[in-house]
Amino acid sequence: MDFHIEDVDDLCVGASFLGAGGGGDPYIGGLMVKKVLKKGHRIEIVDPDTLDDGGLIIPTAMMGAPTVLLEKLPSGDEPIRALRAVEAQLGRKADATMPTEVGGINSTIPLYVGARLGIPVIDADGQGRAFPELQMETFAINGVRGTPLGLSDEKGDVATILTEDNHRMEWLARGLTIRMGGTAYFANYPMTGKQVKSTAIKHTLTLARRIGCIIRRSAQDKRNPFEELEAFLPTTSYSVARRIFEGKVVDVDRKTDRGFTLGEVVIREDKKMGEKCCVIFQNENLIARHGEETLALVPDIITIMDAETALPITNETLRYGQRVVVMAVGVPDIMRTESALLQFGPSAFGIEEQFSPLR
Amino acid sequence: MDFHIEDVDDLCVGASFLGAGGGGDPYIGGLMVKKVLKKGHRIEIVDPDTLDDGGLIIPTAMMGAPTVLLEKLPSGDEPIRALRAVEAQLGRKADATMPTEVGGINSTIPLYVGARLGIPVIDADGQGRAFPELQMETFAINGVRGTPLGLSDEKGDVATILTEDNHRMEWLARGLTIRMGGTAYFANYPMTGKQVKSTAIKHTLTLARRIGCIIRRSAQDKRNPFEELEAFLPTTSYSVARRIFEGKVVDVDRKTDRGFTLGEVVIREDKKMGEKCCVIFQNENLIARHGEETLALVPDIITIMDAETALPITNETLRYGQRVVVMAVGVPDIMRTESALLQFGPSAFGIEEQFSPLR
Numbered sequence: 001m002d003f004h005i006e007d008v009d010d011l012c013v014g015a016s017f018l019g020a021g022g023g024g025d026p027y028i029g030g031l032m033v034k035k036v037l038k039k040g041h042r043i044e045i046v047d048p049d050t051l052d053d054g055g056l057i058i059p060t061a062m063m064g065a066p067t068v069l070l071e072k073l074p075s076g077d078e079p080i081r082a083l084r085a086v087e088a089q090l091g092r093k094a095d096a097t098m099p100t101e102v103g104g105i106n107s108t109i110p111l112y113v114g115a116r117l118g119i120p121v122i123d124a125d126g127q128g129r130a131f132p133e134l135q136m137e138t139f140a141i142n143g144v145r146g147t148p149l150g151l152s153d154e155k156g157d158v159a160t161i162l163t164e165d166n167h168r169m170e171w172l173a174r175g176l177t178i179r180m181g182g183t184a185y186f187a188n189y190p191m192t193g194k195q196v197k198s199t200a201i202k203h204t205l206t207l208a209r210r211i212g213c214i215i216r217r218s219a220q221d222k223r224n225p226f227e228e229l230e231a232f233l234p235t236t237s238y239s240v241a242r243r244i245f246e247g248k249v250v251d252v253d254r255k256t257d258r259g260f261t262l263g264e265v266v267i268r269e270d271k272k273m274g275e276k277c278c279v280i281f282q283n284e285n286l287i288a289r290h291g292e293e294t295l296a297l298v299p300d301i302i303t304i305m306d307a308e309t310a311l312p313i314t315n316e317t318l319r320y321g322q323r324v325v326v327m328a329v330g331v332p333d334i335m336r337t338e339s340a341l342l343q344f345g346p347s348a349f350g351i352e353e354q355f356s357p358l359r
Numbered sequence: 360m361d362f363h364i365e366d367v368d369d370l371c372v373g374a375s376f377l378g379a380g381g382g383g384d385p386y387i388g389g390l391m392v393k394k395v396l397k398k399g400h401r402i403e404i405v406d407p408d409t410l411d412d413g414g415l416i417i418p419t420a421m422m423g424a425p426t427v428l429l430e431k432l433p434s435g436d437e438p439i440r441a442l443r444a445v446e447a448q449l450g451r452k453a454d455a456t457m458p459t460e461v462g463g464i465n466s467t468i469p470l471y472v473g474a475r476l477g478i479p480v481i482d483a484d485g486q487g488r489a490f491p492e493l494q495m496e497t498f499a500i501n502g503v504r505g506t507p508l509g510l511s512d513e514k515g516d517v518a519t520i521l522t523e524d525n526h527r528m529e530w531l532a533r534g535l536t537i538r539m540g541g542t543a544y545f546a547n548y549p550m551t552g553k554q555v556k557s558t559a560i561k562h563t564l565t566l567a568r569r570i571g572c573i574i575r576r577s578a579q580d581k582r583n584p585f586e587e588l589e590a591f592l593p594t595t596s597y598s599v600a601r602r603i604f605e606g607k608v609v610d611v612d613r614k615t616d617r618g619f620t621l622g623e624v625v626i627r628e629d630k631k632m633g634e635k636c637c638v639i640f641q642n643e644n645l646i647a648r649h650g651e652e653t654l655a656l657v658p659d660i661i662t663i664m665d666a667e668t669a670l671p672i673t674n675e676t677l678r679y680g681q682r683v684v685v686m687a688v689g690v691p692d693i694m695r696t697e698s699a700l701l702q703f704g705p706s707a708f709g710i711e712e713q714f715s716p717l718r
Contacts, residue, residue, distance in 0.1 A: 085521075088448075157527055159535075160519040162444075168516055175538035176518075179531050 003043040003111060003121070003205075008033050010212030015107035016312035017211050017229075018204070020301045022261070022284030023104015023130030024066040025314050032076060032112045041115035046096060048124040048202050051193030055095040057122060058086050058190045060113045061106040063134065063173065064183030065256045066283060067316045069105065078152045078185035079113050085150030085160050086187045098122035098196070100137060100189065102204040103130025103284070103301075104314070109185065124200035126189065127344075128238075128335055129301050132260055132283035134173060135166035136344040138334055139189045142199035149173055149188035153180035178259045201332055207236055215310045225310035226325060239330035240358055244288060244295040245269070245277040246307065249322040254315065265304070265318050267326065277326060279304065281315050286349050288326055296328035298351070299335050299344050300358045303327050330358040362402040362470060362480070362564075367392050369571030374466035375671035376570050376588075377563070379660045381620070381643030382463015382489030383425045384673050391435060391471045400474035405455060407483040407561050410552030414454040416481060417445050417549045419472045420465040422493065422532065423542030424615045425642060426675045428464065437511040437544035438472050444509030444519050445546045457481035457555070459496060459548065461563035462489025462643070462660075463673070468544070483559035485548065486703075487597075487694055488660050491619055491642035493532060494525035495703040497693055498548045501558035508532055508547035512539035537618045560691055566595055574669045584669035585684060598689035599717055603647060603654040604628070604636040605666060608681040613674065624663070624677050626685065636685060638663065640674050645708050647685055655687035657710070658694050658703050659717045662686050689717040 003011075012026040019026070037043065051057070060079040062069070087093055097110045097117075102125040114121040126137035140146060146166040151159045151173055157180065161172050169188065177184040191199070214232055218225035226243055233241035247269040254263035260283050269275035277295065279288045285302035288295040296302045304313045307323040334340065336357060342348065345355045362370075371385040378385070396402065410416070419438040421428070446452055456469045456476075461484040473480040485496035499505060505525040510518045510532055516539065520531050528547065536543040550558070573591055577584035585602055592600035606628040613622035619642050628634035636654065638647045644661035647654040655661045663672050666682040693699065695716060701707065704714045 155522070155524075155527065157520070157522040157524075157531065159521070159531060161516070162518070163514075163516040165514075165516075168514065172516065172518060172535055172538050175534045176531055179534035 001045045003045050005034055005037045007209055010216060011107060011205070011209045012212065013215055013311060014208030014211035015102060015104055016314060017303050018208055018301060019103035019130040019312065019314065020284040020303055021281055021315040022066060022132060023101060023106060024062055024069045025316070026105045026108050028069065028073065029105040029108025029112065032074070033108050033115070036112055036115040043111050043115045044120040045123050045205060046120040048122050048196050048200055051122065051196055053192060053194040055193040056090070056092055056190060057096045057098055057193065057196050058083050058094040058187050059098045059100045059126070060110050060185070060187045061100045062109055062183060062185050064177045065259055065261045066314060067256050067261045068182030070316060072154065072181055072183055074185065075154045076112065078154060079109050079187065080116060081152035081158050082150035082185050083113060083187040085152070085158050086148050086190055089148035089160060090190060094119060096120045096122055099125040099205065101125055101127035101130045102208050103127065106130065107205060107208055122196060123205045124196060124202045125204045126200055128201040128204055128331055129299070130284050131344050134170040134188065136348070137189060138201055138340070139191065139199045140166045141339050141343050144189055144191055144195055144199055146188050148190065149186055151176055151184050151186045153184050174259050182256070182259065201334060219309060226327065229327065233329055237332040241327060241329045242358065243325055244328045245290065245326040247277065247324065249318060249320055249324060252318045252320065261315060263315065267324060279326065282349060287346070287351055287353065288328065294353050296358050297346055297353055297355055298349060299331050299340070301329040301331060328358050360404045362404050364393055364396045366568055369575060370466060370564070370568045371571065372574050372670060373567030373570035374461060374463055375673060376662050377567055377660060378462035378489040378671065378673065379643040379662055380640055380674040381425060381491065382460060382465060383421055383428045384675070385464045385467050387428065387432065388464040388467025388471065392467050392474070395471055395474040402470050402474045403479040404482050404564060405479040407481050407555050407559055410481065410555055412551060412553040414552040415449070415451055415549060416455045416457055416552065416555050417442050417453040417546050418457045418459045418485070419469050419546045420459040421468055421542060421544050423536045424618055424620045425673060426615050426620045427541030429675060431513065431540055431542055433544065434513050435471065437513060438468050438546065439475060440511035440517050441509035441544050442472060442546040444511070444517050445507050445549055448507035448519060449549060453478060455479045455481055458484040458564065460484055460486035460489045461567050462486065465489065466564060466567055481555060482564045483555060483561045484563045485559055487560040487563055487690055489643050490703050493529040493547065495707070496548060497560055497699070498550065498558045499525045500698050500702050503548055503550055503554055503558055505547050507549065508545055510535055510543050510545045512543050533618050541615070541618065560693060578668060585686065588686065592688055596691040600686060600688045601717065602684055603687045604649065604685040606636065606683065608677060608679055608683060611677045611679065620674060622674070626683060638685065641708060646705070646710055646712065647687070653712050655717050656705055656712055656714055657708060658690050658699070660688040660690060687717050
């Protein structure tokens with residue numbers, strides 16, 4: 001299946017929605033993809049179920065603080081160099097690339113890489129949303145080694161990391177990313193087709209594009225986009241979608257620290273003036289609280305959207321006075337297992353609350 | 360020429376002297392070398408002037424804060440893995456290894472690597488002393504590219520860095536070293552024999568061993584070791600050696616920061632109680648001041664030695680009350696050129712004073 005230039009904006013909106021406030025604004029990645037398509041390159045999207053078991057798939061992505069991404073634009077060669085570094089370690093060329101996360105800019109980077117290199121892009125990812133750290137992957141939960149990892153920056157510098165421990169991979173690559181100026185581009189989790197089939201969350205590029213399409217068409221057709229999403233998502237592997245709060249942004253506390261965008265946003269309800277919802281984030285939204293009550297909790301997706309347009313608002317663009325709807329989405333079962341929660345459940349972020357799936 | 364177990368202690372004392380207070384205590388490296396010699400391995404030291412022009416030489420070394428080295432002991436495999444990572448990038452095996460710096464522990468690491476791998480060690484280095492940063496090499500001044508750099512820690516993790524810019528190499532490798540726990544082992548500046556001949560400071564392993572020998576024999580023969588050193592060093596490429604201050608350590612301010620051991624030591628003269636000498640260090644001693652007067656300045660070597668035994672005292676073992684002699688040594692001409700001073704003269708350390716060679 002070919003990915004066309006008309007699909008880019010829908011994908012970017014859907015990827016922002018699945019980005020849970022983080023993931024890096026896909027707008028920049030979208031521009032990169034449009035540019036390469038206009039040059040005549042082709043992007044082929046491949047269903048993971050049709051993969052050759054023995055093929056080599058090398059995912060590609062961006063890492064760092066989304067706040068920095070807005071100011072330090074990529075040249076475009078970074079993820080290519082990162083992928084080449086992994087190929088050099090393996091002594092073998094990639095047959096395809098794919099997203100490590102479908103949320104945010106990382107839904108678009110593999111499309112750009114696929115177009116540039118003339119290799120297909122697998123319609124699947126390892127997070128089903130966006131998460132801030134590299135070990136937070138369904139690939140990792142299911143025993144895939146994260147390295148060799150290749151990392152590159154806009155200056156042309158390239159690093160390779162080899163470790164048996166996916167947490168160490170994150171720790172070392174994050175240190176390099178900070179020294180590279182706060183963002184970098186990487187390739188990791190090289191996998192066989194067989195491994196992709198058994199460890200990835202499938203058809204998530206298609207899902208992101210459809211979410212974007214629903215939001216766009218709802219606006220055109222004067223339908224309620226939130227109702228449309230609440231009806232659509234339960235027909236996918238994402239169990240439930242539900243509005244959990246509505247109101248006005250009255251406080252945003254945000255800093256760039258340890259290579260992440262950290263902070264919290266407070267939203268006040270319009271009608272009952274005393275009612276507030278507080279959303280805490282590490283790049284991505286982690287927990288939404290209403291007084292003592294937990295409204296939604298990672299790994300379920302918490303996304304803040306413009307109340308009028310239903311366009312998702314990433315955390316680096318949150319502003320005082322925005323009227324917003326907070327929507328939560330229950331993630332697929334593969335992301336709610338005990339081992340999955342160890343990797344990217346509340347405790348992985350230092351949150352004391354036990355995970356309770358959104359209903 | 361073979362390097363014997365009887366030579367280890369002399370080398371370590373001489374390397375401490377040339378370490379200018381830093382370089383990492385060679386004691387630990389000395390133990391590693393003794394252990395590998397006792398196992399029956401052989402260490403062959405080769406004169407750089409006899410090198411085959413086309414041979415591949417890969418230097419090996421340790422980097423990080425000397426304070427951390429004392430608490431985080433190497434397993435021994437780290438520099439081997441680092442060298443293998445560089446070989447893998449080049450697609451070629453090393454014909455020999457050599458020190459990047461003769462001062463401190465890095466005089467011993469290549470001996471250990473040479474013994475383990477059965478390859479010779481070149482009697483030369485790129486600093487003629489110790490410096491805290493990786494771009495501060497006569498190799499770099501003369502156009503040798505520092506990368507591929509291989510880096511490894513005691514956990515077995517391995518990183519590779521590729522960049523055209525030796526300052527970026529330092530910046531990125533330092534970031535990884537901090538994340539690896541404060542110390543790591545590396546291989547970099549892969550060179551041909553021809554490049555070694557034209558860029559290295561020659562015969563410095565021999566020099567270090569002879570300095571250690573002079574200090575040891577002076578104690579045995581009840582001669583003045585400082586006078587002996589002042590007589591010996593001008594017969595080498597090191598132009599002058601001179602005692603610049605004597606007294607008691609009355610203050611040590613030391614912290615581990617940005618991956619370095621930073622601080623200053625104040626020494627008070629015994630007879631004129633008001634007279635004080637202040638030595639500032641970043642791993643290595645950078646400047647010795649006596650009131651407004653500069654007594655000695657980097658790249659010339661400033662070493663603090665025990666007043667009784669003449670054993671050099673590294674900055675991580677400086678203590679209140681030690682009676683010491685501060686000795687300064689003028690470095691070889693190759694280290695005092697304009698381009699050399701740009702790389703490791705006072706301004707490279709943020710020191711305002713102009714370099715004025717020790718006389």
